[in-house]
Structure formats: structure tokens, C-alpha cells
Amino acid sequence: MACTAFAIIRLRNLFSVVILSGIFSLLAASLYVLLTAVDVAFTEASVGAGISTLLMLATLAITSEYEKKSERSTLLPKSIVIVTGAVLIYGTLDMPLYGAADAPANLHLIQRFIEESGKEIGIPNIVTSILASYRGYDTLGETVVIFTAAIGVLVLLGHGRNRWRPGKQPKIARDEQEEEV
Amino acid sequence: MEFPGLINYWIVVVLMMSGFYIVISQGNFVKKIVGLNIFQVSVFVLYISMSKIDGGAAPILDEAIKNYSNPLPHVLILTAIVVGVATTALGLALIVRIKDAYGTIEEDEIIVQERNDS
Amino acid sequence: MNNHSILRVVSKFMIPYILLFALYVQFHGDFGPGGGFQAGVIFAAAFILYGLIFGIEAARKVLPATATRILLCAGVLLYAGVGVAGILLGGNYLDYNVLAENAQAGQHLGIFLVEFGVGTTVAATMVTVFFVFAGQDF
Numbered sequence: 001m002a003c004t005a006f007a008i009i010r011l012r013n014l015f016s017v018v019i020l021s022g023i024f025s026l027l028a029a030s031l032y033v034l035l036t037a038v039d040v041a042f043t044e045a046s047v048g049a050g051i052s053t054l055l056m057l058a059t060l061a062i063t064s065e066y067e068k069k070s071e072r073s074t075l076l077p078k079s080i081v082i083v084t085g086a087v088l089i090y091g092t093l094d095m096p097l098y099g100a101a102d103a104p105a106n107l108h109l110i111q112r113f114i115e116e117s118g119k120e121i122g123i124p125n126i127v128t129s130i131l132a133s134y135r136g137y138d139t140l141g142e143t144v145v146i147f148t149a150a151i152g153v154l155v156l157l158g159h160g161r162n163r164w165r166p167g168k169q170p171k172i173a174r175d176e177q178e179e180e181v
Numbered sequence: 182m183e184f185p186g187l188i189n190y191w192i193v194v195v196l197m198m199s200g201f202y203i204v205i206s207q208g209n210f211v212k213k214i215v216g217l218n219i220f221q222v223s224v225f226v227l228y229i230s231m232s233k234i235d236g237g238a239a240p241i242l243d244e245a246i247k248n249y250s251n252p253l254p255h256v257l258i259l260t261a262i263v264v265g266v267a268t269t270a271l272g273l274a275l276i277v278r279i280k281d282a283y284g285t286i287e288e289d290e291i292i293v294q295e296r297n298d299s
Numbered sequence: 300m301n302n303h304s305i306l307r308v309v310s311k312f313m314i315p316y317i318l319l320f321a322l323y324v325q326f327h328g329d330f331g332p333g334g335g336f337q338a339g340v341i342f343a344a345a346f347i348l349y350g351l352i353f354g355i356e357a358a359r360k361v362l363p364a365t366a367t368r369i370l371l372c373a374g375v376l377l378y379a380g381v382g383v384a385g386i387l388l389g390g391n392y393l394d395y396n397v398l399a400e401n402a403q404a405g406q407h408l409g410i411f412l413v414e415f416g417v418g419t420t421v422a423a424t425m426v427t428v429f430f431v432f433a434g435q436d437f
Contacts, residue, residue: 031229041332120406
């Protein structure tokens with residue numbers, strides 16, 4: 001995964017950058033399977049590797065495929081990144097070890113979910129029962145966020161185009177207006 | 182310290198920093214979005230790797246299994262991934278509009294155009 | 300892509316199975332990995348594949364823009380409506396226990412409806428976003 005990330009930094013051809021980011025998502029999905037998060041892996045494989053790669057390709061088809069060489073010096077960003085990374089690595093030294101069952105994150109609430117959710121909800125998949133029942137408000141909020149994003153895309157690219165370019169009315173905008181009637 | 186130790190956090194830090202570097206150093210907007218995605222995935226990996234418990238199985242109840250991974254981070258990340266793609270779509274839509282308005286998606290060229298206008 | 304006959308035939312074979320798999324993921328999410336978010340994306344992927352192979356115009360005939368917008372709102376309203384139904388039946392907002400005779404059946408019904416709402420919204424969102432992006436031409 002790290003290799004893919006570095007390749008994305010170096011490459012200037014945006015088409016390969018986007019395909020590499022798809023590969024990156026797929027690698028992340030297989031990592032989630034190894035970490036026993038099957039639901040998350042499923043989502044990442046379908047969403048990250050599928051839909052978002054597709055959307056980026058669609059954007060590339062509209063805009064340009066090659067990146068221009070930047071004139072700016074890379075010294076400042078590099079030093080910021082190295083300093084931040086070193087601070088973060090220093091911070092991890094106090095973190096619980098990988099796979100520790102007594103890590104603080106694994107002590108609170110979890111035993112209750114594992115022991116009681118089978119009786120209270122009657123559904124074997126704990127992830128689904130937490131998602132839809134115990135954290136129902138949260139999921140409602142997430143659904144509204146997705147809804148809002150769709151509305152935002154429609155506002156940006158759907159009808160608003162005519163206001164910005166009164167002289168040139170694209171064909172697709174006219175079609176959509178007819179559909180609205 | 183045994184082998185797995187803290188290496189999961191170090192992988193996360195490396196990924197996070199490469200995403201961060203792409204966002205702050207590259208001028209191309211599509212590449213910035215890719216960088217944001219890498220940053221996002223590194224946060225996901227951080228959560229998921231914290232939820233892993235040695236010998237724990239996937240959190241689907243079964244009579245024979247006593248030890249499960251922590252399901253709560255899985256739920257948080259599951260929704261975060263889908264929200265992430267929705268916001269990515271919004272960002273890409275903004276890029277398309279920027280291309281529409283300025284004719285380019287390079288940050289430097291847009292800054293030059295803005296300077297010339299004012 | 301109108302003259303790629305292999306792609307056309309194979310995608311015609313694939314699309315029903317993709318839709319079926321999406322429904323399986325949607326309704327089997329209680330027992331195995333899966334649920335509304337994933338099912339919505341897979342469902343949308345079938346329509347996106349159709350749009351890619353047969354052209355956006357054909358796909359818009361199958362699923363007009365108005366229909367996706369109605370579905371987009373219907374999903375969120377279904378989710379919120381389940382919560383309101385909980386209040387009307389004497390519980391708290393999004394309290395599924397009161398939806399049926401006993402608590403477990405109520406939870407089952409509530410989760411089923413809520414996941415369905417999520418799936419509808421996600422599928423409609425992805426299809427809308429793709430059509431809007433693919434419909435741009437300049």
C-alpha cells in the first residue's frame with residue numbers, strides 16, 4: 001500500500017494516478033479482511049475501488065489527463081511532513097500494542113454488545129445491529145449527509161449551469177429542464 | 182517488544198503523511214482529491230487495526246466462538262467510507278465547475294489568473 | 300460503445316445477477332456481512348454498467364432523472380418515518396421495540412425498514428451522481 005501511495009506522488013499522468021488509487025482501495029479492502037472487519041472490507045471494495053474510481057475517471061474525461069509540472073519548491077512541504085510524521089511516531093509509543101485485548105478502546109461497551117445484542121436484537125451480525133439499532137441516530141445522520149451530497153452535486157452540475165453561462169446552453173441542461181416539466 | 186507491536190500505527194503514519202504531502206505539495210486538484218482519499222484510508226486503517234483482538238473472529242455471532250473483534254469501530258468506519266465517497270463526488274463536481282470557470286485545474290494557473298484580473 | 304458486441308452481450312447477462320446479488324446483500328445483511336450501504340452501491344453499479352455500455356440516453360429511459368430524485372428522498376423519508384412510527388406507537392424516536400408484538404420482532408422489522416431506506420438513498424445517490432457527471436459534455 002505504501003508503495004502505491006509513493007507511486008501516486010511521483011506520477012504525472014493522472015489516468016494512472018486514478019487507477020493506482022483504485023488499486024490502493026482494493027489493497028485496503030484486503031487488509032480489512034485480514035483484520036476481520038468483513039463488513040468494512042465489503043464496503044471499501046464496492047465503494048472505494050468501484051464507484052469513486054469511476055467518478056474520478058469521469059472527471060478526468062471532462063478535464064485534462066496530464067498534470068503540469070509544478071514550479072514550486074518541494075522543500076517546505078517535505079519538511080512539514082517529516083516533522084509532523086516524527087511527532088506522530090513519537091505519539092504512538094504510548095499506544096496499546098496491536099491485538100491487545102485490554103486496550104482501552106476494547107474494554108468499554110463492547111462486552112455488552114457482544115453478550116446482549118444476540119438476545120435484544122436477535123440478529124447474528126453485531127455490526128448490523130449496532131449500525132441500525134444502537135446507533136440509529138448516527139446512521140440517520142450519515143444517510144442525510146449522503147442525501148445532501150447528492151443534492152450538492154445536482155446543484156453544482158445539474159441546473160445551475162445556465163445562470164453561469166447565459167450565452168451557451170448545453171444540450172443536457174435543456175433535456176433536464178424538459179424532464180422537470 | 183514482539184513483532185507486531187506498534188507497526189500498525191507506523192504504517193498509518195506513513196500513509197497519512199504521504200496523503201498529507203500530496204495535498205499540500207501538488208497543484209493539481211484531482212491529485213489533491215486522491216491525496217485526501219489516501220489520508221482518509223489511513224484513518225480507517227487506524228480505527229480498524231485498533232479494533233483487532235488477538236484470536237478474535239469477525240463479529241458475527243455463533244455458538245462456537247467466544248472471542249470477537251471489537252464491532253464498534255467497524256460500524257463507524259462503514260458509514261465513514263460511504264460518506265467519504267459522497268464528499269469525494271462533491272469535490273469532483275467542484276473541480277468540474279472550476280474547470281468550467283477558469284479553463285484549468287492547476288492551482289498555480291488559477292492564482293495567476295486571479296492576480297491578472299484584480 | 301455501441302459496437303462492442305462482446306461487452307453488450309456479457310453485460311446483458313451480468314446485469315440481472317448484479318441486481319439479484321444486491322438484493323441478497325440487502326436482505327441477508329442481518330446474518331452475514333452486508334447491509335444497506337453496500338447493497339445500494341451494488342444496485343447502482345448495475346445501472347452504471349448499463350449506462351456505460353448502452354449509453355446514457357438509454358439508461359435514462361430505464362431510470363428517468365425524476366425517478367432517481369423521488370427515490371433519493373423516499374429513502375431518507377422511510378428512515379425518518381420509521382422513527383416517527385416509533386413515537387406514534389408509544390416509544391421513543393427510532394425505538395423499534397414497539398413496532399411489533401414483542402421486542403425482537405420489532406427490532407427485526409425496524410432494522411429491515413431502516414436498512415431498506417439506507418439502501419434506496421445510497422443507490423439513488425450513486426446513480427444520480429454518475430448520470431450528472433456522465434451527462435457533462437465540453
